[in-house]
Amino acid sequence: MRSSDRRRHSLWAPWPLVVLAIVGSLLFVVPLIGLLGRTPWSELGNLLGTRVVLDALRLSLLSSVAAALISAILGVPLAWVLSRVDFPGHSILRAMVTLPMVLPPVVGGAALLFALGRRGVIGGPIFDATGFVLPFSFWGVVVANTFVAMPFLVITVEGALSNVDRRFEDAAASLGASPLRVFRRVTLPMIRPSLNAGIVLAWARALGEFGATVTFAGNLSGRTQTMPLAVFVALESDRDTAIAISLVLIVVSLVVLVAFRARWWSPGDRDPAGEIGGST
Amino acid sequence: MFCLVTAVTVALCVSGCGGNNGTGLPGAVDAPDSPGSDSATGTIEVFAAASLADSFSDIEEAFEKLHPDADVRLNLAGSSALREQLREGAPADVFASASVAIFDEVASLDLVLGPTRVFARNRLRIAVPAGNPGGVEGIGDFDRDELALGLCSEGVPCGDLARQALEQNGVNANIDTNEPDVRALLTKIAADELDAGIVYATDVIAAGDEVTGIDIVGHSGSESAGEDAGGPATLEAIYPIGVIDEGPAAGGVRSLGDDVAQRILVDAGFVAA
Amino acid sequence: MTPVGPFDGDTGSERPSDAGLEVRFTVTRPSGFTLHAEFDIAVGTTMALLGPNGAGKSTAVAAIAGLTEIDSGHIRLGGRSLDDGSSRGFVPPEDRRVGVVFQQYLLFEHLNVVDNISFGLVSRGSSKRAGRAAVGALVEAFDLTDLAMRKPSELSGGQAQRVAMARAVATEPDLLLLDEPLAALDVRTRAHLRRFLASHLADFAGPRLLITHDPADAFLLADEICVLEDGRIRQRGSPEDIRSRPATPYVADLAGTNLLTGTNSNGVLTVDDHHLTLQASDTSTEGRVLITIAPAAIALHPEEPHGSPRNTWLTSVVAVEPLGDITRILLGSPLELAADITPTSTARLGLVPDTPIWATIKATEIVVTANQ
Numbered sequence: 001m002r003s004s005d006r007r008r009h010s011l012w013a014p015w016p017l018v019v020l021a022i023v024g025s026l027l028f029v030v031p032l033i034g035l036l037g038r039t040p041w042s043e044l045g046n047l048l049g050t051r052v053v054l055d056a057l058r059l060s061l062l063s064s065v066a067a068a069l070i071s072a073i074l075g076v077p078l079a080w081v082l083s084r085v086d087f088p089g090h091s092i093l094r095a096m097v098t099l100p101m102v103l104p105p106v107v108g109g110a111a112l113l114f115a116l117g118r119r120g121v122i123g124g125p126i127f128d129a130t131g132f133v134l135p136f137s138f139w140g141v142v143v144a145n146t147f148v149a150m151p152f153l154v155i156t157v158e159g160a161l162s163n164v165d166r167r168f169e170d171a172a173a174s175l176g177a178s179p180l181r182v183f184r185r186v187t188l189p190m191i192r193p194s195l196n197a198g199i200v201l202a203w204a205r206a207l208g209e210f211g212a213t214v215t216f217a218g219n220l221s222g223r224t225q226t227m228p229l230a231v232f233v234a235l236e237s238d239r240d241t242a243i244a245i246s247l248v249l250i251v252v253s254l255v256v257l258v259a260f261r262a263r264w265w266s267p268g269d270r271d272p273a274g275e276i277g278g279s280t
Numbered sequence: 281m282f283c284l285v286t287a288v289t290v291a292l293c294v295s296g297c298g299g300n301n302g303t304g305l306p307g308a309v310d311a312p313d314s315p316g317s318d319s320a321t322g323t324i325e326v327f328a329a330a331s332l333a334d335s336f337s338d339i340e341e342a343f344e345k346l347h348p349d350a351d352v353r354l355n356l357a358g359s360s361a362l363r364e365q366l367r368e369g370a371p372a373d374v375f376a377s378a379s380v381a382i383f384d385e386v387a388s389l390d391l392v393l394g395p396t397r398v399f400a401r402n403r404l405r406i407a408v409p410a411g412n413p414g415g416v417e418g419i420g421d422f423d424r425d426e427l428a429l430g431l432c433s434e435g436v437p438c439g440d441l442a443r444q445a446l447e448q449n450g451v452n453a454n455i456d457t458n459e460p461d462v463r464a465l466l467t468k469i470a471a472d473e474l475d476a477g478i479v480y481a482t483d484v485i486a487a488g489d490e491v492t493g494i495d496i497v498g499h500s501g502s503e504s505a506g507e508d509a510g511g512p513a514t515l516e517a518i519y520p521i522g523v524i525d526e527g528p529a530a531g532g533v534r535s536l537g538d539d540v541a542q543r544i545l546v547d548a549g550f551v552a553a
Numbered sequence: 554m555t556p557v558g559p560f561d562g563d564t565g566s567e568r569p570s571d572a573g574l575e576v577r578f579t580v581t582r583p584s585g586f587t588l589h590a591e592f593d594i595a596v597g598t599t600m601a602l603l604g605p606n607g608a609g610k611s612t613a614v615a616a617i618a619g620l621t622e623i624d625s626g627h628i629r630l631g632g633r634s635l636d637d638g639s640s641r642g643f644v645p646p647e648d649r650r651v652g653v654v655f656q657q658y659l660l661f662e663h664l665n666v667v668d669n670i671s672f673g674l675v676s677r678g679s680s681k682r683a684g685r686a687a688v689g690a691l692v693e694a695f696d697l698t699d700l701a702m703r704k705p706s707e708l709s710g711g712q713a714q715r716v717a718m719a720r721a722v723a724t725e726p727d728l729l730l731l732d733e734p735l736a737a738l739d740v741r742t743r744a745h746l747r748r749f750l751a752s753h754l755a756d757f758a759g760p761r762l763l764i765t766h767d768p769a770d771a772f773l774l775a776d777e778i779c780v781l782e783d784g785r786i787r788q789r790g791s792p793e794d795i796r797s798r799p800a801t802p803y804v805a806d807l808a809g810t811n812l813l814t815g816t817n818s819n820g821v822l823t824v825d826d827h828h829l830t831l832q833a834s835d836t837s838t839e840g841r842v843l844i845t846i847a848p849a850a851i852a853l854h855p856e857e858p859h860g861s862p863r864n865t866w867l868t869s870v871v872a873v874e875p876l877g878d879i880t881r882i883l884l885g886s887p888l889e890l891a892a893d894i895t896p897t898s899t900a901r902l903g904l905v906p907d908t909p910i911w912a913t914i915k916a917t918e919i920v921v922t923a924n925q
Contacts, residue, residue, distance in 0.1 A: 118428070119472040135473055136428060136456040170620050171659040173646040175673035176724055182647075185676070189663040215464075218457025219433065232460065236360035237435035 032250065039247055040240045047244040055222045056230035056245065059141065060207060063226060067145035067206035068199050071153045075202075076195065079157035080183070101151045108147055109215025116143065116216075140217035141224050145206035152205055153198035160194030161187070200260055204253055324352045325371055329359045329378035329519070330461040331402060331438065331480045335548040336376070358436040358461040359383075366391055366524065376521040378402065378480075379437035383520045396522040401551040403481040403516055404441055406494040407469045414475030419496045421476065422446060422453045430465050430477040433458040437517050438465075442478035445496055466491065480517060482549035516551065572596045573760045574728050578626030578636070580616050588612045588784045594728075594760035594777075601763045601771035603807070604781030610764045613781070614732045617762070618653050619646035631727040631759075647676075652721035656733040658713040660705035666716050667692060667701045673724035688723050695719045695753070711742040715749065722757060729754075729761045735770060744843065744923055750774055768807050769843065772796075773814070780804050796891055798874060805876055811851075811890045813844040817921055829887045831914070832863040835921040843922045848881065850918035851892035854911040855902055864914040870904050884912055 013021075040047070047053065082094055100108050116123040116134050127133050134140040164187060172182045188195070210228040217224040219233065227249050234242035328336050333356050340352040355362070355372070359382045366372060366386050375392070376399075377383040386392060408416050414427045422429055431453075432439030439458065446453045456474070459465035466483045468474045470490035484493035574594040581587045588609035594600045604610055615621035617628060619635065622643050628635040630651070635644045652673075660669050668675075670691060671684030679687065692698055695715050705713060714734055721729060734750070735743045751774055754761055765771055771778050772792045780788045780795065780803070788800035799805035815824040820836040822844055831844070852858075858865060872883040879893045882904055892912065894902075904910065 113468075113471065113473060117471065117473045133428070167655070167657070168659055168661065170618070170646065171653065171655060172661075172672070172676070173620075174618055174649075174651060174653040175676060175720065176647050176650070177672070177676035178647050181676050185672075186661060189661075192663075214460065218430070218468075219459065220455065220457050224457070233433050233435070233458070236358065236364055236433070 035243060035246060035250070039243050043240065044244055044247075047241050048248065050241070052221050052225075052230060053241065053245055053248075056225055056227045057248065059138070059223075059225065060227040060249075063138065063141045063145050064149075064203050064206040066142045067149050068153075068203035070142065070146050071150040071202040071206075072195070072199050075150045075153040075198070076157055076188075079154045079161055082154070083158045083161040097154050098151050100148045101155075105148055105209060105211030106215050107211075109144055109212035112144060112147060112212065112216040135216055136218040136220065136224060138223060141213055141226060144212040144216045145209050148209050148212050149202040149206040152201040156194050156198035156201060157191060160191040164190050197260070200256065204257065207253060208249070324350060324373050325355060326352060326374045326376070327355045327357075327362045327366065327370075327372040327524075328374075328376040329362070329437070330356050330463045331378055331482055331517070332356070332376055332519070333463060334486045335482070335545055335550070356463075358432070358438075360435045360437075361461070372524045374521065375524050376519060377437075378517045378519055379440075380518050380520055382437065383522065386524075387522070391524050392522040396520040398518055398520050400519040400545045401516045402519065402549070403551060404438075404445055404478055404496055405481045405484050406476055406496055407466060407479045407484050407487070407491045408476045408494060409469055409472040409474075410490050410492055412492055412494075413472065416476045416494060418494065419445060419449045419451055419478075422451045422455075422478075425454050427454070427475040428456050428473065429454060430457045430459055430468060430474045431455055432462050432465055432478075433460055436461060438462040438478070438480060441517060445478065449496070480549070481551075485549035519550075572631050572727075573598075574617075574762065575627075575629040576617065578616060578623040578628060578638070580612055580621060580623050582612060586612070586784060588616075589786070590616070590781075591786060592779050592789060594762055596759050597755075598776045599754055599761040599763060599774055601765055601775035601778045602781055603765055603768060603771040603778050605766055605803070607783075608766075608781040609784045610733070610766070610781060612784075614653070614730065614764055617728070617730060618651050619644060619649045650724070650727040652724060652726035652729050654714070654717045654721050654729070654731045654734050656736050658705070658710075658717045658737075660708075660713055660716055660720070662705050665702050665704055666697060666708070669705065669716055670697075670720045670723050672720060677724070688719070691719050691723055694756075709742070710738045711746050714738065714746055718750075718753070727759050729757050729759060731761070731763045733764055733766065735765070735767065741923060747773060748841075768810065769812060772812050780807070793889075799876065799881075802877075805881075811844075811846040811848065813846070813888075815842060815844050816840065817842045820916075822919070822921070824888065827888055829866065831919055832916045833919040833921050834916040835919075838921050838923050840923070845920040845922070846890065846914060846918065847920075848891045848893035849879075850914055851884075851890060852913045853882065853892055853894060853898070853902060853904075854913065857911050858913055863916055864919070866912060868910060868912050870906055870908045870910055872906060873899065873904055882910075884910070888912075 078097065082090070082097070113120065113135060115121050118124065118127045118133050118135065123134060134143055168186055168190065169182050172186045173179075177185065208228060209226075210232065213224070213226060214229055214232070219225050219229050221230070225233070227245055231242050231245045231249070234245065326336065326340075333354075336354055336356075340354060343352055344350060355365075355370075357365075359377045359379050362372075362375065362377070363382050363386055366375065367389060375383070375386060377386070380398075383392075383396060387396070406416060406419060408414060414421070414424075416427070421427065431442045434440060434443065438461075457468075459468070459477075462479050462483055465474075465477045466479055466487055469477050469479070470487050476494075478496070481493065484491055573596050576593070577591045579587060579589050586609065590609075590613050592600065592602075602610060602613060612621070616623050616636070622640070623636050623638055625638045627637045630649070633644075634642060635649050635651075636642060661672065664672065667685050667688065668681065670688045671679070671681070674684040674687055675681055692701055695718065697712070697715060697719065700708060700712055700716075705716070708716065714737075718731075718734070731750075735746055738746060747770060754763075754774060763770065763774055775792065778788075778790065778792055778795050779786050780800070782801065782803055788795060788804050790798075795804060795807075796811075799807075813824050813827075815822050815831075817833065817835070817839055819839075820833050822831040822833050822842070824831065824844065833844075857867070866887060868884045868887065870882055871885040871889070874881040874883065875896065876893075878895075880896050880899045882892045882894060882899070884890045884892060890912070902908075902910065
């Protein structure tokens with residue numbers, strides 16, 4: 001065994017790091033334990049079977065998946081442009097794309113309202129012409145979710161695209177592939193791990209979105225009340241339901257994130273330990 | 281100044297102003313009625329229902345002018361949210377609720393010191409954007425599908441009262457959103473993203489020109505809390521205020537019935553207590 | 554230094570037909586390095602662009618493949634202009650019909666061998682299935698049938714390079730451009746693949762351009778060699794021209810080595826195409842071999858030498874080339890070799906063309922490397 005193997009497989013680590021790591025993990029573990037401690041286990045089935053909860057679950061899943069897909073469809077070309085094209089205003093655009101990651105989501109929701117609402121800059125003319133309005137509709141939820149989730153995908157994919165070995169694209173061009181064909185048949189397959197990671201990240205972010213959704217799409221059970229909104233409302237009147245829904249959210253998210261493991265965190269790389277350790 | 285301010289001062293002194301870590305008694309605990317007990321210092325956490333936002337802000341300003349060493353912090357939210365925060369042990373000195381029921385729940389947790397006092401009432405009103413683009417005339421219009429309509433969430437006093445009003449008027453409402461608190465609802469109405477919503481009369485006034493108020497048809501307008509046999513109960517929010525027990529403090533709370541305080545509240549649209 | 558020399562009156566010096574590659578351009582890189590390239594390649598011939606690292610070889614590849622624009626001049630292939638120095642006249646790589654074999658293979662990791670080879674056809678509109686069928690013959694010809702379903706990560710260097718070449722050839726390009734194809738391979742594989750190229754290059758009908766820093770590649774595979782040094786072509790000619798009349802010291806060094814192919818059987822070297830055997834001291838490298846003899850290792854004698862050297866034969870002087878410190882004597886049949894001796898010795902021996910002279914080489918001076 002090489003020495004790096006030995007270190008990776010033993011439990012040895014410098015103790016200051018261990019202490020800090022333990023404190024860090026507690027930050028994530030303790031709230032979960034607290035939640036589990038107050039869960040009304042015996043009534044869980046009933047609580048989760050109500051119309052309100054099932055509607056919220058359905059809406060959350062549909063809107064988060066829709067947001068992830070739209071994020072991919074729009075986000076990949078955007079990432080490509082950001083990573084490959086040098087145009088005036090490039091850094092401004094990049095900053096704006098990452099803005100939803102640092103903005104309080106409620107601010108994002110308000111901005112969406114002012115832009116796409118019934119009296120919005122863009123939404124207004126559309127409403128006057130067609131009567132179509134995004135707020136208070138399912139697609140409003142999707143828009144709000146996409147707004148906060150897409151930056152995660154764009155950043156992930158942009159990084160991967162910048163790291164792609166361009167010589168493969170040159171090789172493809174020399175074989176007669178047009179730039180679009182090169183993108184579809186060579187570049188995209190090469191960034192597949194990062195793209196998948198980006199989609200999962202965007203989906204997870206969309207699933208948990210609250211502020212932008214409630215501000216832009218409103219809150220109506222069955223139409224716009226996603227799981228996070230349902231928890232918020234339930235917290236004030238029905239504590240047990242709130243805990244039950246929270247548990248579902250956590251379990252669903254954990255399952256997805258664990259299933260994809262560390263592979264998704266290092267775009268483009270294969271886990272080197274995997275070859276030595278021998279796992280799949 | 282006005283007795284309201286004084287009353288709160290007293291309440292503060294009694295409940296352990298600021299940096300005592302909640303232990304021991306603060307200095308100068310005079311008889312509750314004494315207006316000279318101006319020893320209010322430190323931070324005063326006031327949990328108040330969202331609909332009290334503007335009036336309590338004015339009161340806070342005046343109070344801090346009078347007691348420069350005091351820092352009043354307003355925590356404004358839906359009454360039910362505040363109740364939950366208090367239940368979880370949030371540090372508050374004063375709790376002003378928009379609902380007697382919610383206030384009573386907090387009281388039942390042994391959090392409230394001494395007697396409470398109703399200091400204001402608030403009527404429900406329909407709010408529409410300036411110009412009334414939806415052509416709303418009364419609560420009966422709340423069943424129109426083509427309108428974008430909003431209420432406060434259930435559990436929030438404003439929301440519960442609104443639902444009562446709809447039920448009493450026999451309206452099968454077509455609601456598009458249940459906002460977490462009345463201010464959020466009002467903001468959307470003022471922005472013309474909603475055609476109408478049921479809010480408090482104070483909110484209609486607070487929103488000024490951006491919003492027009494319409495009476496809820498069928499509302500009796502009565503100020504009393506009496507119940508007529510078969511008639512609608514008064515659709516008013518009743519505002520009790522009380523001092524929260526956060527430590528080994530004793531004492532009482534003074535009423536907010538003073539003329540000046542009441543004038544502030546009435547100017548804001550509240551109904552006199 | 555010396556400008557491109559005039560052609561000999563030999564064959565291969567006619568102007569290339571319009572179907573070939575015609576290159577006359579200048580490219581300046583951001584670093585300031587400038588390449589002036591000027592050569593033609595006729596169809597059915599292989600030209601080697603030979604030069605040390607930093608000479609400008611990769612710049613030349615990029616310009617011809619369309620990965621970089623030229624600053625002035627032109628590139629014409631098969632009668633079409635690929636680049637005339639203007640931005641409007643620049644033909645993008647996907648439209649150039651230049652098949653490139655890269656040093657690092659650059660096979661697409663997510664596709665198997667067959668799909669890699671048919672990539673060009675599929676990119677031009679074939680369905681995947683039609684593409685696979687169309688390249689079947691190529692897969693066989695390149696001896697890749699057993700590897701057809703493998704992914705590039707499962708191939709050895711030599712196998713990968715064969716796939717790369719099949720891939721480039723599958724689209725029937727107008728020019729086959731091999732960019733240092735053997736440089737990433739180990740010595741044994743290099744020899745193996747060089748033989749493979751030697752037999753398969755000629756199957757490609759169009760012009761072929763081989764970029765390399767290894768003179769062995771150039772001398773064994775090319776019909777014509779352009780020596781590239783510091784961004785300029787220093788000499789151009791057949792391998793024999795380069796070897797016999799090197800225009801610069803670098804070329805002389807480069808080309809000085811005598812390279813032969815043959816077979817080794819227990820130290821007895823049978824030289825291809827020659828009725829001559831040599832004795833080498835290397836008895837371990839059996840079979841097909843490359844035979845390398847340094848010019849300085851050949852001793853010349855006016856009379857048959859006595860004593861032990863086993864490799865002795867009577868030959869005659871074909872040409873005498875003064876190269877400053879040394880004089881290069883080109884020997885004729887039975888074995889054409891270049892021998893370097895001092896000018897003094899040249900004078901003393903009275904060497905002029907057609908002078909008979911005895912040549913000897915020590916067995917230990919003959920370097921033998923595997924060539925199979």
